[in-house]
Amino acid sequence: MMNLYSGTTCPFSHRCRIVLFEKGMDFQVIDVDMFNKPEDLAAINPHNRVPVLVERDLVLFEPNIINEYIDERFPHPQLMPPDPIMRARARQLLVGMEREIFSFMEVIEKNGKTADKARQEIRARLTEIVPIFSKQKFMLGDEFSMLDVAIAPLLWRLDHYGIDLGKAAAPLMKYAERIFSRQGFIDALTPSEKAMRK
DSSP states (O other), rough: OOOEEEEEEEEHHHHEEEEHHHHHHOEEEEEEEEEEHHHHHHHHHHHHHHHHHEEEEEEOOHHHEEEEEHHHOOOOOSOOOOHHHEEEHHHHHHHHHHHEEEEEEEEHHHHHHHHHHHHHHHHHHHHHHTHHHHHHHTTSSSOOOOOHHHHHHHHHHHEEEEEHOGGGHHHHHHHHHHTTTSHHHHHOOOHHHHTTOO
């Protein structure tokens, strides 16, 4: 059985939980209190961070690698495009999103001196992608994919992070609601995450 060590409020753990629930397979989520991490976490992940996926002798601790492994191991429903060209594009977009959007989430989570600048960066990048959702249902077209999985935890946390996108972002917010209504997304939410949106 797969075990996922997952932070109850960690947006990167949230991604991995979404993929596991979308696949509807056998796994166990081990909730990790981010402020009181269990000792065995440091033993299995030298960075002492979540998420961590453990399956027999395999230990993975990068959310994108964890999710691609799950997607390849349990191919239904497939979350990365089957076509190599589209898959390469999806990976490239994901790397760009990591660098230009998701890297700022950690800054906001820590609420340091640069948190306001991080909010502005996220707001600017999300505003840039709004037009995509006037034309298509999901990031890569009509099919829910790993890119949608990656951005979902951020969209869920916008209010929690104090990021207001304004009325111009209506197509993006409609897209967010489409993701939030998916059973896999609903099942992946922890009680702490549910409390982020009241």
